[in-house]
Amino acid sequence: MLKHLIALSLCFSCTVMAQDAIQAKLANQSILLDITTPTADSYVVVGERGHILLGHTLTDSVQVGVPTKATLTAVTHVGQELWAVGHDYSILHSSDVGNTWTVQYQDPAKERPLLDVLFFDAQHGIVAGAYGSFMRTRDGGQTWQSELHASLLHPDDIAYLEEVREVDGEEFYLEELSSILPHLNRLHYDGSTLYLAGEAGMLAKSNNAGLSWERIDIDYEGSFFDIVKAGKYLIVGGLRGNLFIQEQGQDWRKIDLCHTSSINSLLVNNEQVTALSNNGYIAVINYTLLDDEPTCTDPQVNVIQNADKISILNAASVNNTMIAVTTSGIARLLNKQ
Numbered sequence: 580m581l582k583h584l585i586a587l588s589l590c591f592s593c594t595v596m597a598q599d600a601i602q603a604k605l606a607n608q609s610i611l612l613d614i615t616t617p618t619a620d621s622y623v624v625v626g627e628r629g630h631i632l633l634g635h636t637l638t639d640s641v642q643v644g645v646p647t648k649a650t651l652t653a654v655t656h657v658g659q660e661l662w663a664v665g666h667d668y669s670i671l672h673s674s675d676v677g678n679t680w681t682v683q684y685q686d687p688a689k690e691r692p693l694l695d696v697l698f699f700d701a702q703h704g705i706v707a708g709a710y711g712s713f714m715r716t717r718d719g720g721q722t723w724q725s726e727l728h729a730s731l732l733h734p735d736d737i738a739y740l741e742e743v744r745e746v747d748g749e750e751f752y753l754e755e756l757s758s759i760l761p762h763l764n765r766l767h768y769d770g771s772t773l774y775l776a777g778e779a780g781m782l783a784k785s786n787n788a789g790l791s792w793e794r795i796d797i798d799y800e801g802s803f804f805d806i807v808k809a810g811k812y813l814i815v816g817g818l819r820g821n822l823f824i825q826e827q828g829q830d831w832r833k834i835d836l837c838h839t840s841s842i843n844s845l846l847v848n849n850e851q852v853t854a855l856s857n858n859g860y861i862a863v864i865n866y867t868l869l870d871d872e873p874t875c876t877d878p879q880v881n882v883i884q885n886a887d888k889i890s891i892l893n894a895a896s897v898n899n900t901m902i903a904v905t906t907s908g909i910a911r912l913l914n915k916q
Contacts, residue, residue, distance in 0.1 A: 645671065647682060661673040664708070708763060710760055764804050774806045783795060803817035807847050814845055816842030822842060833872075837876075
């Protein structure tokens with residue numbers, strides 16, 4: 580079993596650019612990494628070997644043709660427009676709710692995956708990934724521009740880079756910057772502020788769509804794999820079951836989930852956050868009613884483990900059913916309230 584999302588995302592390597600995804604009879608039982616819902620009654624999921632599946636229910640998913648074998652790590656939509664990203668520095672686009680796809684961008688020579696994609700509207704979007712990878716489009720993905728954000732680094736690293744720039748010049752500074760930036764794992768936009776979670780305790784926020792960043796301090800140096808804003812609460816989850824919550828800029832509180840399986844995604848609904856983790860763990864937390872030092876024994880913290888212990892990567896509500904993507908394909912997300 581893979582221990583956390585970064586390991587899962589980095590473990591596949593497909594470097595053939597012009598080949599279609601493998602049409603697999605059991606694609607809906609393969610490793611699937613993300614899900615989006617372009618309509619209230621439909622979903623699109625992406626995963627290993629370029630698999631993209633469309634469906635309306637748990638059992639009717641259909642694999643569609645995709646012009647890549649690269650593992651796809653994330654998918655998003657704006658109306659009928661969809662974008663998926665993944666290995667080989669791949670960005671795919673669909674203009675018909677996922678039925679057909681084209682490659683907008685691909686660069687296997689970079690040897691790093693893109694890990695998330697977010698669009699503010701049908702024209703303006705960003706992608707983020709391993710080793711500080713970050714690109715932006717303002718024309719719906721027809722062109723993409725790379726960006727390097729030194730402000731995501733720890734202040735000590737920023738000071739070191741300024742010394743490099745002064746002594747060795749701009750070219751070496753940029754080369755060194757691109758080599759020490761952390762993995763950028765997850766983007767979240769609450770309508771006004773953009774949030775970013777990454778490697779080595781890196782959390783950041785931006786008030787200008789990611790053109791500049793301000794680090795968010797937290798006393799934790801492990802990787803984070805999701806970050807969500809829920810009203811006045813900021814919630815983050817990551818390695819070894821670490822879950823933290825912050826209320827309006829106050830001190831962070833750790834929620835002890837009594838397990839050490841990495842948290843892959845956070846879902847917010849009706850003042851509850853659901854943490855989806857490896858090894859089949861699901862935690863449902865009433866985050867507005869927590870004690871000062873909450874644990875899994877708190878009545879507001881409900882932690883269960885599915886019998887199959889299959890790692891859960893993400894989930895979304897479709898036709899009043901929670902559809903999950905897991906290391907064993909599509910599944911119904913079950914939890915006890």
